[in-house]
Amino acid sequence: MTQDELKKAVGWAALEYVQPGTIVGVGTGSTAAHFIDALGTIKHQIDGAVSSSDASTAKLKALGIAVYDLNEVDSLGIYVDGADEINGNMQMIKGGGAALTREKIIASVAKTFVCIADASKQVAILGRFPLPVEVIPMARSSVARELVKLGGRPEYRQNVVTDNGNVILDVHGLEIIDPVALEDAINALAGVVTVGLFARRGADIALIGGADGVKTIKK
Numbered sequence: 001m002t003q004d005e006l007k008k009a010v011g012w013a014a015l016e017y018v019q020p021g022t023i024v025g026v027g028t029g030s031t032a033a034h035f036i037d038a039l040g041t042i043k044h045q046i047d048g049a050v051s052s053s054d055a056s057t058a059k060l061k062a063l064g065i066a067v068y069d070l071n072e073v074d075s076l077g078i079y080v081d082g083a084d085e086i087n088g089n090m091q092m093i094k095g096g097g098a099a100l101t102r103e104k105i106i107a108s109v110a111k112t113f114v115c116i117a118d119a120s121k122q123v124a125i126l127g128r129f130p131l132p133v134e135v136i137p138m139a140r141s142s143v144a145r146e147l148v149k150l151g152g153r154p155e156y157r158q159n160v161v162t163d164n165g166n167v168i169l170d171v172h173g174l175e176i177i178d179p180v181a182l183e184d185a186i187n188a189l190a191g192v193v194t195v196g197l198f199a200r201r202g203a204d205i206a207l208i209g210g211a212d213g214v215k216t217i218k219k
């Protein structure tokens, strides 16, 4: 199977966790896009979605799925999203698609985070994938200097402006032994909006697509 076929398999497998009559939290990226396609087939059974990016919102609306502002929603049963890396403790690096801030907000509200990923995303130690950090534009250089002190090599993601009007620094060269400590340290830097390290709030369920099919891992 190709990587995209594995992404499709987990995207469709996530339908099992969608409860009829509820609003569903929806992530961003190529794996989440498969989930949105799957969601479209049961659109009359759900109340709608809360979306983590303008791109996912457009895709949801094109399929006829109502998209709600998170402020209109009191609670959320599930959030379904991909990951750039996931470790054995269900902690993740996210933000390859620059949607990390809205993803983290929705994940914080949802009762259950369902991570959908192909097996290439599983790692023993997070950090091989450059860690995305969303930064207020005027703090780009000052935050970059602080990230160097934390042991990383930040690179400005050229020509990318987030849905929130900010910029992204991708931090290379990290071997993240203590994800919670690094998440806290980066979040504490003035000018950082969000770090794409989902350590304090990791996934509750991971659906991992590999050669043997879709494996379910529960926290």
Ligand SMILES: O=C(CO)[C@H](O)[C@H](O)COP(=O)(O)O
Residues within 6 Å of the ligand: 027, 028, 029, 030, 031, 032, 081, 082, 083, 084, 093, 094, 095, 096, 097, 098, 099, 100, 103
């Ligand atoms: O965090 C994300 C977007 O900000 C995505 O979930 C992550 O980049 C994985 O993307 P894909 O499913 O395309 O491999």
